[in-house]
Amino acid sequence: xxxxxxxxxxxxxxxxxxxxxxxTAAMAWPGGLHATQLVAVLxxxxxxxxxxxxxxxxxxxxxxxxxxxxxxxxxxxxRELPMAxxxxxxxxxxxxxxxVVGLPLLLFTATLGLSDAIAGYVNGIxxxxxxxxxxxxxxxxxxxxxxxxxxxxxxxxxxxxxxxxGAASAAEDAVAAALRPVQEGDATGxxxxxxxxxxxxxxxFGAALPVGVIPQGAAAMLRQARxxxxxxxxxxxxxxxTTALTGASGPLASLVSAAAPVLGGVAGGPLAGAALLLGLxxxxxxxxxxxxxxxxxxxPHDPTLFDPGSITPADALASLxxxxxxxxxxxxxxxxxxxxxxxxxxxxxxxxxARLWSAWGAGRFASPAVIEDALTRFRRALLGTEARQDITDxxxxxxxxxxxxxxxxxxxxxxxxxxxRRLLAPTPASAPETARAAMEALTLLTGQLRDxxxxxxxLLKEITP
Amino acid sequence: xxRHLWLLLGAMGxxxxxxxxxxxxxxxxxxxxxxPAEIAAEPVSSPCDAANPACRRLHGLRAAACMEQAMAARAxxxxxxxxxxxPMLDCxxxxxxxxxxxxxxxxxxxxxxxxxxxxxxxxAPDEAARLSRAALSAAASAGPDxxxxxTLRARELGEAR
Numbered sequence: 001x002x003x004x005x006x007x008x009x010x011x012x013x014x015x016x017x018x019x020x021x022x023x024t025a026a027m028a029w030p031g032g033l034h035a036t037q038l039v040a041v042l043x044x045x046x047x048x049x050x051x052x053x054x055x056x057x058x059x060x061x062x063x064x065x066x067x068x069x070x071x072x073x074x075x076x077x078x079r080e081l082p083m084a085x086x087x088x089x090x091x092x093x094x095x096x097x098x099x100v101v102g103l104p105l106l107l108f109t110a111t112l113g114l115s116d117a118i119a120g121y122v123n124g125i126x127x128x129x130x131x132x133x134x135x136x137x138x139x140x141x142x143x144x145x146x147x148x149x150x151x152x153x154x155x156x157x158x159x160x161x162x163x164x165x166g167a168a169s170a171a172e173d174a175v176a177a178a179l180r181p182v183q184e185g186d187a188t189g190x191x192x193x194x195x196x197x198x199x200x201x202x203x204x205f206g207a208a209l210p211v212g213v214i215p216q217g218a219a220a221m222l223r224q225a226r227x228x229x230x231x232x233x234x235x236x237x238x239x240x241x242t243t244a245l246t247g248a249s250g251p252l253a254s255l256v257s258a259a260a261p262v263l264g265g266v267a268g269g270p271l272a273g274a275a276l277l278l279g280l281x282x283x284x285x286x287x288x289x290x291x292x293x294x295x296x297x298x299x300p301h302d303p304t305l306f307d308p309g310s311i312t313p314a315d316a317l318a319s320l321x322x323x324x325x326x327x328x329x330x331x332x333x334x335x336x337x338x339x340x341x342x343x344x345x346x347x348x349x350x351x352x353x354a355r356l357w358s359a360w361g362a363g364r365f366a367s368p369a370v371i372e373d374a375l376t377r378f379r380r381a382l383l384g385t386e387a388r389q390d391i392t393d394x395x396x397x398x399x400x401x402x403x404x405x406x407x408x409x410x411x412x413x414x415x416x417x418x419x420x421r422r423l424l425a426p427t428p429a430s431a432p433e434t435a436r437a438a439m440e441a442l443t444l445l446t447g448q449l450r451d452x453x454x455x456x457x458x459l460l461k462e463i464t465p
Numbered sequence: 466x467x468r469h470l471w472l473l474l475g476a477m478g479x480x481x482x483x484x485x486x487x488x489x490x491x492x493x494x495x496x497x498x499x500x501p502a503e504i505a506a507e508p509v510s511s512p513c514d515a516a517n518p519a520c521r522r523l524h525g526l527r528a529a530a531c532m533e534q535a536m537a538a539r540a541x542x543x544x545x546x547x548x549x550x551x552p553m554l555d556c557x558x559x560x561x562x563x564x565x566x567x568x569x570x571x572x573x574x575x576x577x578x579x580x581x582x583x584x585x586x587x588x589a590p591d592e593a594a595r596l597s598r599a600a601l602s603a604a605a606s607a608g609p610d611x612x613x614x615x616t617l618r619a620r621e622l623g624e625a626r
Binding site for chain 2: 306307308309310311313314317335337338340341342344345348349
């Protein structure tokens with residue numbers, strides 16, 4: 001067991017030195033102790049001092065290990081030192097031992113009766129050990145300086161690393177703190193967008209729409225969204241309200257699904273057709289949008305829906321094919337010079353029916369009322385021809401590309417522009433009432449989104465019908 | 466005072482003198498202050514040498530006046546007029562053809578193409594096909610802002626007739 005106190009060391013060393021002096025004095029005194037016995041005592045004392053020194057080292061080591069303030073780095077650093085002592089201590093002790101034992105042997109060679117050869121060996125050992133010791137001491141400053149520099153660099157690097165880690169952590173905290181309002185802002189903005197659309201659908205058009213077009217829980221969704229947007233922003237509440245509004249049972253998704261039966265024929269499915277129509281309607285020019293609305297909502301004829309000078313005789317011939325009974329009645333005139341130009345001219349005038357009756361009515365139409373009815377349908381077809389020309393192939397392709405980021409059901413799959421244009425026809429009377437109403441509501445909603453400069457494609461990307 | 470009087474008299478006598486010496490120039494002088502309807506109603510003085518710059522100008526003015534009359538007869542939003550405007554379109558196409566001889570103006574070419582297309586829709590199929598080709602040729606010389614639409618409409622005429 002190691003000693004409790006290092007005070008044993010000076011006592012042991014003191015005893016060793018005192019013994020050494022006493023033995024030396026006894027040997028020098030005439031008639032003293034026998035030389036061999038003295039040397040044995042001397043070696044014993046040196047060993048005793050050495051044992052005391054090791055005892056002291058062990059005590060220091062245990063004391064350091066049991067000290068709570070000792071860090072793992074310090075223990076690791078101690079392991080790299082010889083006997084966990086300051087560098088050079090072991091060399092010094094060895095040199096001391098050689099000196100303490102060897103020098104008396106040399107001094108008392110004659111007294112001890114040692115031969116010259118042994119004295120030479122001892123001299124060589126002492127000289128070698130001392131030479132090594134002092135030689136090492138001479139080189140030590142460089143080594144120490146290098147070690148200190150290395151230690152200083154290591155310490156500096158550790159300090160820098162700690163500084164960097166601290167700075168990185170602080171930066172992460174700062175970024176997180178800075179992003180928090182942005183994330184909240186994004187989430188709030190998204191919910192606000194969908195809430196505005198839902199309000200328009202539920203509270204604006206809802207009363208006029210057949211039962212089932214607007215989901216039953218829509219009012220509760222609106223309340224939830226409004227609560228989430230009031231007071232301090234709570235991301236989880238905002239996310240829950242947004243999920244409710246943008247889910248399959250949300251108002252917009254339900255409306256798109258309800259309109260789907262009249263929007264078939266587009267690759268990707270009817271929902272993709274609805275998405276395409278909404279997106280294209282939003283990108284049209286003001287005049288193009290007026291034509292779109294008039295077409296889908298089957299509005300009465302309005303000459304201002306056409307751009308000045310835009311209706312050609314070729315348009316009239318193309319539109320005539322869409323009104324078969326009218327085309328059949330006029331079939332005999334089709335190849336006469338100026339027929340298409342005259343038809344265009346009469347159809348675009350307010351008194352067109354009377355002109356038609358006067359010029360071509362006899363024998364072809366039963367009454368002016370029949371002509372009036374046919375002309376109404378012909379004008380609608382003309383509007384359709386113009387509206388279809390508003391939807392260019394490029395616009396369809398670009399919109400399909402934009403919708404490729406929407407949920408799979410809303411993605412048009414390489415749509416045929418002509419198929420998309422056909423969707424612009426007024427909803428047939430045979431279509432389900434729910435689908436007709438949903439289509440009209442979608443058109444009105446597109447108009448509202450145009451007025452508020454809100455891109456429906458961005459909304460569509462966020463819903464999952 | 467006497468000098469000013471002579472100048473006034475000289476100016477008053479200039480037009481009759483020019484009408485005798487150079488009738489196209491005199492007509493051009495009158496048309497510069499006439500209404501389109503008046504120009505459309507009056508033929509270009511004959512003979513009118515094509516090498517005379519005043520003659521080309523006269524044909525251009527009359528073509529523009531006839532075209533304006535024809536287009537004014539269109540129904541609202543229509544691209545071309547009905548049969549009632551055929552004489553005006555005949556006048557316009559003939560005038561533009563004369564005016565474009567020696568004048569590579571893109572505006573004249575575009576207006577010529579427009580007149581040919583509208584006339585084609587009022588013509589029998591064979592004549593319409595010929596006018597369609599002529600319109601395509603004129604549209605090719607029109608400016609880049611009008612050429613595409615005119616070319617499209619000239620093709621529509623050719624395909625429909």
